[in-house]
Amino acid sequence: MPVCPYARITMNRLGIIGFPIAHSLSPVIYNAAFPAMGIDATFEAWLTPAEDVGTAVARLRQEPETLGMSVTVPHKEAVQPFLDAIEPTAKAIGAVNCITKADGRLTGHNTDQYGFIRSLREGGCDPAGMHAVILGAGGSAHTVAYALAEAGVVSLAMANRSPERLKTTLEHAEATSPRPVPIEALGWQDESVTKACRDADLIVNTTSVGMQGGPALELSPLRTGDLKEDVWVFDLVYRPLETPLLLEAREAGARPIAGLDMLIYQGVRCVELWTGREPSVDIMRRAAKGALGIKD
Numbered sequence: 001m002p003v004c005p006y007a008r009i010t011m012n013r014l015g016i017i018g019f020p021i022a023h024s025l026s027p028v029i030y031n032a033a034f035p036a037m038g039i040d041a042t043f044e045a046w047l048t049p050a051e052d053v054g055t056a057v058a059r060l061r062q063e064p065e066t067l068g069m070s071v072t073v074p075h076k077e078a079v080q081p082f083l084d085a086i087e088p089t090a091k092a093i094g095a096v097n098c099i100t101k102a103d104g105r106l107t108g109h110n111t112d113q114y115g116f117i118r119s120l121r122e123g124g125c126d127p128a129g130m131h132a133v134i135l136g137a138g139g140s141a142h143t144v145a146y147a148l149a150e151a152g153v154v155s156l157a158m159a160n161r162s163p164e165r166l167k168t169t170l171e172h173a174e175a176t177s178p179r180p181v182p183i184e185a186l187g188w189q190d191e192s193v194t195k196a197c198r199d200a201d202l203i204v205n206t207t208s209v210g211m212q213g214g215p216a217l218e219l220s221p222l223r224t225g226d227l228k229e230d231v232w233v234f235d236l237v238y239r240p241l242e243t244p245l246l247l248e249a250r251e252a253g254a255r256p257i258a259g260l261d262m263l264i265y266q267g268v269r270c271v272e273l274w275t276g277r278e279p280s281v282d283i284m285r286r287a288a289k290g291a292l293g294i295k296d
Helices: 026-036 050-062 088-093 112-122 139-151 163-176 191-199 244-251 260-275 281-291
Strands: 014-018 043-047 068-071 098-102 105-109 131-135 155-159 183-186 202-205 232-235 255-257
Touching: 014 026, 026 043, 026 260, 026 281, 050 068, 050 098, 050 105, 068 260, 088 105, 088 112, 088 139, 098 260, 112 139, 112 232, 112 260, 131 139, 131 191, 139 155, 139 163, 139 202, 155 163, 155 191, 163 183, 183 191, 232 244, 244 255, 260 281
Parallel strands: 014 043, 014 068, 131 155, 131 202, 155 183, 202 232, 232 255
Antiparallel strands: 068 098, 098 105
16 A cells, blocks of 8 residues: 555644534544554544535645544535545545545545445455345445445345435446446335345345434334344444344344444544554454443
């Protein structure tokens, strides 16, 4: 990997923009990673309403001590017009979650797709040749669909509560896929989902169902009986670490993968882009688990 120019200077300020932002684990994981790498940097959370996105990017551009930025919801699309360049993967997915600065130019990247695929593979699941089902049709579904197509799945099926949003997401996925993959539209918690899940090798939840603090904390996005033995089940939700869906998967003899490592590995890629060096995955994971009150 080519060495980023940031690796040759003292870094002292990076941050993440979003609204809300207090829940973000990014300051925790990066402020654990940088000292362990011998890098003089602090990472902050910047509460940024929609109308202030341009101002936040301008600050990154103008302040020498502000040397990189992460972007979270709801700004992953809105930030793009303020950048000088967008990497092809981020452009295809339609979302930027990492901004680098070099020679005064700001470039947008999407590291979520890297984090998703790496966490799948580290968990023992290689999606090449698999039939996959994606639950949800928001921005995360765009990322997952692109990543799975790139990784070699043979088919995709997507389910969402809103048929209109599902149609838009399917059209986007088909238009931007890195390789041709048939994509099927499913209903929501009906027989089409049950059949697709029973035929699937991999099921990925990109909805917020089951999230701590959410309206559907006690629920799973699937109905009882939708899961078969040995199917891989990945939940992007990581608060709590063991979601209702993952508990269901374990009880059904399926193979659950928690979403926390996706956060960690997308962060690993961000640090590589900002510094040209790979941080310690273990240090970042321990920091994240500590912030969530999880003991190893």
